[in-house]
Every structure is written in C-alpha cells, then in structure tokens.
Amino acid sequence: MPEIFRAARIAPMTPGWPLLEDAAVVVHDQEILDVGYFADLRRTHSGPVRDLGEVTLAPATFNSHLHLEMSHLLGRTRPGQGFVPWVESLLAQDLYALDEPQVRRELARLESRGCAFVADISTRNAPRLAAILAESGLFFVSFLESIGSATPVDEAALLPQIPAAAESGRGACAAAGHALYSTSAELLRAAKAASAAQGLPFSLHLAEHADEDAILLSGQGAFLDLLRQRGFIKDYAAPGSRPVPLAARLGLLDEATLCVHCVTIPDEDIALLAATRASVCLCPRSNEHIGVGQAPLRKLLDAGINVCLGTDGLCSNVDLDPLAELAWLAGRQGRGLSLCEGLALVTANPARFFGLADRLGSLAPGRAARFSVLPKAVLEAFSESI
Ligand SMILES: [Zn+2]
Structure with a gap:
C-alpha cells in the first residue's frame, strides 16, 4: 500500500516547481508515485x-567528487598554505593505505545524511572500492585515475571491469585522468577514449591552482620541481597554454567530461568551457583547505555550465x-544564489551529468524514493533567498 510522507516544505527540483509549503510525497514500493500539496494528495491517494x-x-x-582511498588522511595534511605545502604534507603519508572499515563508516554516514550517489576517484584501489560501493546502498561511479606517462596497452588497466559494480544495478566503473601537468597527453587521451567507448563519464582535475597555470604556461614553478624530485615527471616541455584551452585541444572536453575545481x-576560458558542454564540479572547502582560492561560481552558472559539487577527499576536507x-x-558565495539553484548543484545537475535523472536528483513520479532533509545550516545560508 502507498504511504504519504507529509512535510512542512518540499523542494521537488523539477522545472517550474518552487518550494512547496505543506506538501507531500506518495511512495510505493520504494518509488515515488506523486508529489504535490498535502491537501491535494490526501484526496487523490489512500494510505497511511x-x-x-x-x-x-x-x-x-x-557527491560528485571524492577520494575514498584517502579517507585515513583526515586531519593529517597541512592546511591554508597553498598547493605545494599541502602536497608535501600529503606525500609524507602512506597515501594509498586503504582503510576499508573507515570507508564503510563514511559511506554509511553519507547514506544516513540523505546522500544517494558518490563519484569516487581512486589511483590504486579502484577495483576494491568499486566492490565496497557495490555492497553499500549508494549509486556510484568508481573512477580509476590514470597518472604519470606510461600508457598501458591493456585497456583493463585504464578501466577495470568489476562485475559486482554492474550487478549491483547502481554503479559503474569508469576512467579518469589526474591532471594536465601530472599525466601525459597520450595517457589522458587513452583514458578519455576508454570511458567514451563505453558511453561512460570521464573526470579530470582542471585549473585547480596557480601552480598548474605556471607549469603549463612556462614550465616553471616550485610544484614542478617537487614533481621532478619525486619522479612523477621526467622530460617536461611546457605546452604554453592555460589548462582549459589545452584540455580542449587534446579532445578531453565534451558533455561526458567532468572538470573538477576550475578555480x-x-x-x-569559461566561454570556451561552456562551448564544449563539459560539466564542472566545484570542491570549495577543499580549495579553502589547500589555500588556492575559489571558483567563480556565478560566472560559471551564468555561462550556462552544468555545475556540480563535491567534497574532494578527507585529505583536504573535514567530511564528505x-x-x-x-x-x-552558500555562506560565502551565496549572494544572489537561490535555494533551488544551490540545491541543483547536489541534486538535479549531477543527476543530469551522470545519466541518472530518471532515477534521482528530483522528486517526481517514477523516481527512486530517496530523500534528504535540509539541515539548518543550509536553510540559514539561503535564508535571504527563500
Ligand atoms: Zn580530487
């Protein structure tokens, strides 16, 4: 029998529907049957x-961007001093020592807070994390991130096949590239091609910090020195281009690519990015933690770019x-941003990018009955625009 869930307010996140007061959602068999004002639905539907x-x-x-394999690094990196000090503190740790119990705890916490989807980026543990995600109740994409310059001949090394992911009915494995300065053009193209061949998304850290611009434009900078010392980069020739034009020239940007950061x-470059139809994922607390500045959210939205939101990993944030x-x-860049525009960053926009708009991201008939309750901090941050 259907159940009617009544709430003081509902944000359906469907076009043309504002915030509904004294509203309800009718749910049957874990699916939404109807959404509307409580008084109307009470008349047209029976049930408790x-x-x-x-x-x-x-x-x-x-959560459109996180690194579960770095969950054990919570509170162990250097905040607020820029990218190079942060990376130095990161590289001093046992980076890829996957803490499976902690990952499971984080995923359970996310579900309890009304999160239904994560896009995980993993360099070393993607197959294991895909299996853990398949065991959770979350929808997911498990990205295997390529880094360095050695392009594998075997496509499975770029995009692992994990049967448990597909069998869960909630997830997929896909290929990602780390960044333009850390991963060769050939490897980035191969990873993008591996995902594209199967109609899957591709993810790339792009335009995250000023050091990235310096490395690509002039081939100089403290961060490049660090990468050389650590053996990540050997013979480097600067392409002499900013990140977005370079990514476009390499054929990495299209509607299936998620550009992470764009600070x-x-x-x-915003106009160029919009023309490629790529989506953007902002990670504002990670950018604050590392001390690289903030992305121009309003300008990205005004350019018509599909903007999503991620937390990045616990190596640069306090929760997921x-x-x-x-x-x-919203507390920092919320001026002029409506609650629905803000909510879209964590609901409708990523649902569109990840091809899940018919299951998640809005409250409408036929969608999965998965909900979040907006915490006080979100409502207060948008209080002027509600
Ligand atoms: Zn990241």
Whole structure:
C-alpha cells in the first residue's frame, strides 16, 4: 500500500516547481508515485500518512567528487598554505593505505545524511572500492585515475571491469585522468577514449591552482620541481597554454567530461568551457583547505555550465557530506544564489551529468524514493533567498 510522507516544505527540483509549503510525497514500493500539496494528495491517494513535521524535504544528494582511498588522511595534511605545502604534507603519508572499515563508516554516514550517489576517484584501489560501493546502498561511479606517462596497452588497466559494480544495478566503473601537468597527453587521451567507448563519464582535475597555470604556461614553478624530485615527471616541455584551452585541444572536453575545481579560470576560458558542454564540479572547502582560492561560481552558472559539487577527499576536507559543502559554499558565495539553484548543484545537475535523472536528483513520479532533509545550516545560508 502507498504511504504519504507529509512535510512542512518540499523542494521537488523539477522545472517550474518552487518550494512547496505543506506538501507531500506518495511512495510505493520504494518509488515515488506523486508529489504535490498535502491537501491535494490526501484526496487523490489512500494510505497511511507519516507526518515528518517541520522539515524541508529534498531529493537525495550527490557527491560528485571524492577520494575514498584517502579517507585515513583526515586531519593529517597541512592546511591554508597553498598547493605545494599541502602536497608535501600529503606525500609524507602512506597515501594509498586503504582503510576499508573507515570507508564503510563514511559511506554509511553519507547514506544516513540523505546522500544517494558518490563519484569516487581512486589511483590504486579502484577495483576494491568499486566492490565496497557495490555492497553499500549508494549509486556510484568508481573512477580509476590514470597518472604519470606510461600508457598501458591493456585497456583493463585504464578501466577495470568489476562485475559486482554492474550487478549491483547502481554503479559503474569508469576512467579518469589526474591532471594536465601530472599525466601525459597520450595517457589522458587513452583514458578519455576508454570511458567514451563505453558511453561512460570521464573526470579530470582542471585549473585547480596557480601552480598548474605556471607549469603549463612556462614550465616553471616550485610544484614542478617537487614533481621532478619525486619522479612523477621526467622530460617536461611546457605546452604554453592555460589548462582549459589545452584540455580542449587534446579532445578531453565534451558533455561526458567532468572538470573538477576550475578555480583559476579567466572569462574567455569559461566561454570556451561552456562551448564544449563539459560539466564542472566545484570542491570549495577543499580549495579553502589547500589555500588556492575559489571558483567563480556565478560566472560559471551564468555561462550556462552544468555545475556540480563535491567534497574532494578527507585529505583536504573535514567530511564528505554534500549538504555541508553546500552550506559552506552558500555562506560565502551565496549572494544572489537561490535555494533551488544551490540545491541543483547536489541534486538535479549531477543527476543530469551522470545519466541518472530518471532515477534521482528530483522528486517526481517514477523516481527512486530517496530523500534528504535540509539541515539548518543550509536553510540559514539561503535564508535571504527563500
Ligand atoms: Zn580530487
């Protein structure tokens, strides 16, 4: 029998529907049958009513970029001093020592906070993490991140086949590239091609910090020296281009690519990025933690770019909760941003990018009955625009 969930407010995140007061969602067999004002739905649907009270109900959230394999690094990196000191503190750790119990705890915490999807980036542990994600209740993409210059001949080394991911019915494995300065053009193209061949998304850290611009433009900088010392880069010739034009020239940007960070992006590159139809994932608390500045959110939205939100890993953040990320962002860049525009960054926009808009990202008939309850911090951050 259907159940009627009543809430003081519902944000359906469907076009043309604002925040509904005294509203309800009708749920049957873990699927949404109907959404609307409680008084209307009470007349048209039978079934028990569960009154959730004075809450704002929203679609379950997406975390569009995190690094689960670095969960054990919480509180162990150097904050606020820029990218090179942060990387130095990162490289002093046992980076890829996957702590499986902690990962499972983090995933359970995410589900309990109304998160329904994660896009995980893993350099060394992608097959294991895909299996762990398949055991969770989350929808997911498990990206295997390529880094360095050795391009494998075997495609499975770029994009692992993990049967448990597909069998879960909630996930997929895909290929990612680390960044333009750390990964050769040939390897980035091969990873993009491996994902594209199967209609899968591709992810790339892009325009994250000023050191990235310096390395690509002039081939100089403290960060490049560090990469050379550590053996990540040997014979480096600067392409003499900013990140976005270079990624476009390499054929890495299209509607299936998620560009992560986009902090150091001038106006002309925003227009170029919009023309490629690539999506962008911001990680504002990670950018703050590392001390690299903030992405121009308003300009990206005004250019028509599909913007999503991620937390990055616990090596540069304090939790993995998309709603905590949204509250932080709205508290600093929320001026002129409506609650629905903000919520779209963790619901409708990533649902569109990851091809899940018919299951998640909005509250409408036929969608999965997965919800989040907006915490006080989000409501307060948007209080002027509600
Ligand atoms: Zn990242």
